[in-house]
Amino acid sequence: MARWQRNEQTLWRAGPDGCLVVLSPTDRRPFVVDGSGAALWGALAEPRTVDEVAEQLAASFGVACDVIVRDIEPVLVALLERDAVRRVP
Amino acid sequence: MTAVADTSTDLLRAIASFGAPGVPAEGFAWPSAPLGRAAFGTLLLEAVHERITGHLCNAVERRALAVSEAQRAEAVRAHQDALVVDLVLERALLKAVEDLERAGIDARVLKGAAIAHTVYQAPELRSFRDVDLLVRNQQLDPAVQVLTDQGAIRRFREPRPRFNRRFGKGVCLRTVDGVEIDLHRAFAAGPFGLRIVSARLFERACAVPLGGRTVAGLDPTARALHAAFHAALGDDPPRLVAVRDVLQVLDDAALDANELIDLALAWRCGIVVQRAVQLAQEVLGADLADHPVGRFAHQYEPSAFEQRALRSYIGVNRGYARQAVAGVGAVQGLRAKAAYVGALVLPDSAYVQERDGGYLRRLGRGARLLVDEWHER
Numbered sequence: 001m002a003r004w005q006r007n008e009q010t011l012w013r014a015g016p017d018g019c020l021v022v023l024s025p026t027d028r029r030p031f032v033v034d035g036s037g038a039a040l041w042g043a044l045a046e047p048r049t050v051d052e053v054a055e056q057l058a059a060s061f062g063v064a065c066d067v068i069v070r071d072i073e074p075v076l077v078a079l080l081e082r083d084a085v086r087r088v089p
Numbered sequence: 090m091t092a093v094a095d096t097s098t099d100l101l102r103a104i105a106s107f108g109a110p111g112v113p114a115e116g117f118a119w120p121s122a123p124l125g126r127a128a129f130g131t132l133l134l135e136a137v138h139e140r141i142t143g144h145l146c147n148a149v150e151r152r153a154l155a156v157s158e159a160q161r162a163e164a165v166r167a168h169q170d171a172l173v174v175d176l177v178l179e180r181a182l183l184k185a186v187e188d189l190e191r192a193g194i195d196a197r198v199l200k201g202a203a204i205a206h207t208v209y210q211a212p213e214l215r216s217f218r219d220v221d222l223l224v225r226n227q228q229l230d231p232a233v234q235v236l237t238d239q240g241a242i243r244r245f246r247e248p249r250p251r252f253n254r255r256f257g258k259g260v261c262l263r264t265v266d267g268v269e270i271d272l273h274r275a276f277a278a279g280p281f282g283l284r285i286v287s288a289r290l291f292e293r294a295c296a297v298p299l300g301g302r303t304v305a306g307l308d309p310t311a312r313a314l315h316a317a318f319h320a321a322l323g324d325d326p327p328r329l330v331a332v333r334d335v336l337q338v339l340d341d342a343a344l345d346a347n348e349l350i351d352l353a354l355a356w357r358c359g360i361v362v363q364r365a366v367q368l369a370q371e372v373l374g375a376d377l378a379d380h381p382v383g384r385f386a387h388q389y390e391p392s393a394f395e396q397r398a399l400r401s402y403i404g405v406n407r408g409y410a411r412q413a414v415a416g417v418g419a420v421q422g423l424r425a426k427a428a429y430v431g432a433l434v435l436p437d438s439a440y441v442q443e444r445d446g447g448y449l450r451r452l453g454r455g456a457r458l459l460v461d462e463w464h465e466r
Contacts, residue, residue, distance in 0.1 A: 013213045015213065017165050
């Protein structure tokens with residue numbers, strides 16, 4: 001199963017209210033990931049599968065893993081499209 | 090004693106000092122209910138101007154500052170906007186450093202980005218509005234060339250060729266993306282900047298982590314001295330973010346306070362450190378009585394040169410021209426003094442046209458400044 005990790009060249013800030021502000025090496029402008037973006041980014045400091053990320057966030061937020069997986073998958077895809085994260089073997 | 094934070098100024102100071110090292114938690118009494126709509130709008134605008142939206146959101150999150158839901162959302166948006174700017178600036182900074190490195194030019198990252206990533210608990214707490222880089226005196230002109238080759242535009246002329254690399258604070262550039270890059274050779278213009286030995290600032294460095302690499306920042310001693318310069322001589326009144334920086338650098342575990350004091354004395358700028366400490370105490374309510382630098386500031390008796398020099402940076406008569414005149418006494422060596430005075434009295438015609446509109450008007454202004462200076466002595 002593919003694992004996900006931050007692109008280390010991405011510039012970022014953990015924003016207010018748990019949001020994340022990121023600027024990938026290829027993006028022209030920073031974009032904001034609302035909600036628990038900062039927690040997701042924290043979990044991607046090391047390579048992790050979606051399930052591993054979901055487990056970590058579920059423990060932090062007290063939400064079921066499958067709900068978290070549904071929430072973070074589109075965010076990860078958006079971050080990948082912007083080159084802010086990478087899929088690693 | 091507890092100050093009541095019932096005015097916009099008091100509240101801004103309470104926000105700027107929120108969670109700061111050396112500031113007693115009970116120093117300010119926060120309002121118990123949310124401010125009215127207009128008052129909060131003013132507060133938010135001022136927090137943006139003072140670059141303290143990070144501390145504002147922190148105070149809201151930790152329930153020190155009572156806000157309505159709408160006010161909370163406004164504060165969050167304002168801080169997100171500040172963070173977006175920070176990242177755009179960091180990218181411009183990395184590109185500039187890489188361009189300079191390719192040309193063999195050594196640079197040190199100053200102020201905003203360097204401070205945010207080294208002495209604050211989190212970089213989100215320290216926003217900034219431009220990029221500041223320090224280069225060696227002899228590399229200032231080549232560094233300007235590198236950045237202008239990339240499309241940056243130099244914002245101001247210098248009095249004569251090579252004046253800035255010898256006597257100036259540095260050069261201000263604007264990139265094609267509209268980012269302002271200040272290339273420094275010294276911490277300040279005028280008498281205090283002229284006493285700085287640029288080579289000392291490159292003897293050591295600290296690593297500033299940024300975008301998957303590290304860039305070089307000033308060592309902790311020089312970083313603390315620069316923070317003092319920025320707070321004491323930058324704006325008058327100083328921006329709250331600059332005063333907060335002073336508390337952060339003084340709290341830095343890597344700082345050798347005695348080395349900072351020795352450096353300030355060697356460069357005849359003990360009064361700058363003294364004023365920075367006084368501002369931290371008066372503006373943010375810091376208690377630095379037990380800090381070695383706080384004790385130094387309390388006891389220090391500045392020389393006549395320092396007192397005269399400081400007057401050119403603060404008060405209603407502050408300004409570049411006044412600092413330039415006050416700088417004559419700080420230039421070392423007769424030939425250097427002659428070159429400095431010659432460049433200021435008879436600069437290139439394009440510079441005179443831009444600044445004064447003509448040589449006669451410039452000479453008249455210079456004469457008035459000299460008379461003022463003589464009267465003050």
